[in-house]
Amino acid sequence: MLQLIERCQKYVSGYKDYCQELYDNHIIYFRPTNPNSIDDNWFFRTKPWYDKKEKGLIEGQTISFHYWAIDDGKFIGEFQLRPQLTEKVLTDIGSIGYAVRVSEWGKGYGTEILRQGLLIAKKHGMEKVLLTINEENAVSIRVCEKLGGELQDTIEVYNKEEGNHLLRRYWINL
Numbered sequence: 001m002l003q004l005i006e007r008c009q010k011y012v013s014g015y016k017d018y019c020q021e022l023y024d025n026h027i028i029y030f031r032p033t034n035p036n037s038i039d040d041n042w043f044f045r046t047k048p049w050y051d052k053k054e055k056g057l058i059e060g061q062t063i064s065f066h067y068w069a070i071d072d073g074k075f076i077g078e079f080q081l082r083p084q085l086t087e088k089v090l091t092d093i094g095s096i097g098y099a100v101r102v103s104e105w106g107k108g109y110g111t112e113i114l115r116q117g118l119l120i121a122k123k124h125g126m127e128k129v130l131l132t133i134n135e136e137n138a139v140s141i142r143v144c145e146k147l148g149g150e151l152q153d154t155i156e157v158y159n160k161e162e163g164n165h166l167l168r169r170y171w172i173n174l
């Protein structure tokens with residue numbers, strides 16, 4: 001059974017494999033950690049940064065909570081929650097980031113991660129979340145709409161990975 005858990009040293013090697021798969025497949029819709037930077041000390045080296053990020057103590061960075069998705073001991077994917085509706089959240093990254101390792105696509109994991117993630121968002125006191133999805137990311141659009149996403153609009157945006165593109169903004173009421 002898939003579970004969203006807090007980041008922990010035990011699953012770092014699975015996390016690295018997951019990042020490697022996204023890198024190797026040139027996935028542009030989600031930016032994982034560079035797998036080459038993940039060594040034996042990575043978890044403890046980066047923990048203070050993630051802790052500060054949760055508390056909003058990193059200047060210029062949106063508050064975010066990071067969860068890892070594990071099924072039967074195997075690293076499957078991740079879920080990120082940004083509880084504040086900042087300008088950056090509204091026009092770029094959205095309230096939620098989620099991804100599944102490429103070798104596990106199409107098995108229902110993405111839907112389950114988002115479903116459980118919405119419950120976490122509710123526990124954080126959120127009443128609605130915004131998903132921002134590249135118009136060409138048909139799979140994420142499908143997952144979002146399945147879980148009740150209502151399209152607000154489509155805007156033109158630019159970022160380094162995706163270039164100029166259309167971004168759909170979906171709200172899910174919790």
Ligand SMILES: CC(C)(COP(=O)(O)OP(=O)(O)OC[C@H]1O[C@@H](n2cnc3c(N)ncnc32)[C@H](O)[C@@H]1OP(=O)(O)O)[C@@H](O)C(=O)NCCC(=O)NCCS
Nearest residue numbers: 029030098099100105106107108109110111138139140142
């Ligand atoms: C988006 C992502 C998390 C989905 O994960 P997944 O485990 O493959 O998703 P699921 O198996 O739960 O569901 C996929 C759905 O898309 C559908 N689908 C697959 N290919 C499709 C396509 N080309 N067009 C439309 N729908 C498609 C599937 O049929 C399924 O819907 P169904 O349950 O109604 O049959 C995964 O593709 C991923 O990690 N992508 C890269 C990161 C990313 O894009 N994150 C989201 C950023 S907004």
